[in-house]
Amino acid sequence: MDVGGFSVGIAQMRCSLSAEENLEKAIAQIRLAHRMGGEIVCLQELFRTCYFCQSENVAMFDLAESIPGPSTEKLGRMAKELGIVVIASLFERRAAGIYHNTAAILDADGSLIGRYRKMHIPDDPSYFEKYYFTPGDLGFVAIQTKFAKVGVLVCWDQWYPEAARLTALKGAEVLFYPTAIGWHPREKATHGSQQASAWQTMQRAHAIANGVYVAAANRVGHEGPPDGGIEFWGGSFVSDPFGVVLKQASRDEEEVLVVRCDRQHLESVRRNWPFLRDRRIDVYGDITRRLVD
Numbered sequence: 001m002d003v004g005g006f007s008v009g010i011a012q013m014r015c016s017l018s019a020e021e022n023l024e025k026a027i028a029q030i031r032l033a034h035r036m037g038g039e040i041v042c043l044q045e046l047f048r049t050c051y052f053c054q055s056e057n058v059a060m061f062d063l064a065e066s067i068p069g070p071s072t073e074k075l076g077r078m079a080k081e082l083g084i085v086v087i088a089s090l091f092e093r094r095a096a097g098i099y100h101n102t103a104a105i106l107d108a109d110g111s112l113i114g115r116y117r118k119m120h121i122p123d124d125p126s127y128f129e130k131y132y133f134t135p136g137d138l139g140f141v142a143i144q145t146k147f148a149k150v151g152v153l154v155c156w157d158q159w160y161p162e163a164a165r166l167t168a169l170k171g172a173e174v175l176f177y178p179t180a181i182g183w184h185p186r187e188k189a190t191h192g193s194q195q196a197s198a199w200q201t202m203q204r205a206h207a208i209a210n211g212v213y214v215a216a217a218n219r220v221g222h223e224g225p226p227d228g229g230i231e232f233w234g235g236s237f238v239s240d241p242f243g244v245v246l247k248q249a250s251r252d253e254e255e256v257l258v259v260r261c262d263r264q265h266l267e268s269v270r271r272n273w274p275f276l277r278d279r280r281i282d283v284y285g286d287i288t289r290r291l292v293d
Contacts, residue, residue, distance in 0.1 A: 009038025014221035036258040042087040064093035080110030089178035114143035118154040142170035168210035182232035204243035211270040241269040
């Protein structure tokens, strides 16, 4: 491990109806990230498919796969070949009737060293995830890879400071957020800029509050019916531990970002803004309650 730092890569792409085509495109983007110096490369949420949660369709369960399974085996071989870490968000079939939205962490030797099952499951117009996904039961995890200790959370988890905090407390140096988020086209003109700004601001706040790097990988392109569906807003980015956006992708193009993360900078931010030191853990018991009367 380089005591000075590590390099993260973010792959932002469009998805087609072909799972194999999407996998090959993801592999091409991972290879590009590696050529650009990326050591830990994160793919967007559910990268093998179009975002199928826009409707409730029992046939969509056929898209799920086991972990370990075909995707982790192929990506694991590539991770070993390139000597990099890959974070892959997949539709996991755990058992008949039990499916998860799961991020697999593949180390630089190709081994599956960890997984994170999405904990917060939305149920909103065009985001009918509760129909498909059982809430995660592995807790929040920080996985020691060859290059860094990484935390992985998934999309809707982005809005919950508790998730970021608990992952950071486990020692994560960087929080990765594989994502599929966008505009309902009819809302874009009125609310679009505020929605995208809130999304980024929330994750930058996690970086600041926890003194960690944050890397969010979103998709681009319109999916769904022409008069509706979702226009995914891209904007994948990497933030430093004080919320400074180091690199950001466009709203509508496929891109690969690679950013060097400096451990000394992380140390300096935490020394000068010691939020973890000053936490009052003796008075936070009510955080486990739905509301406090």
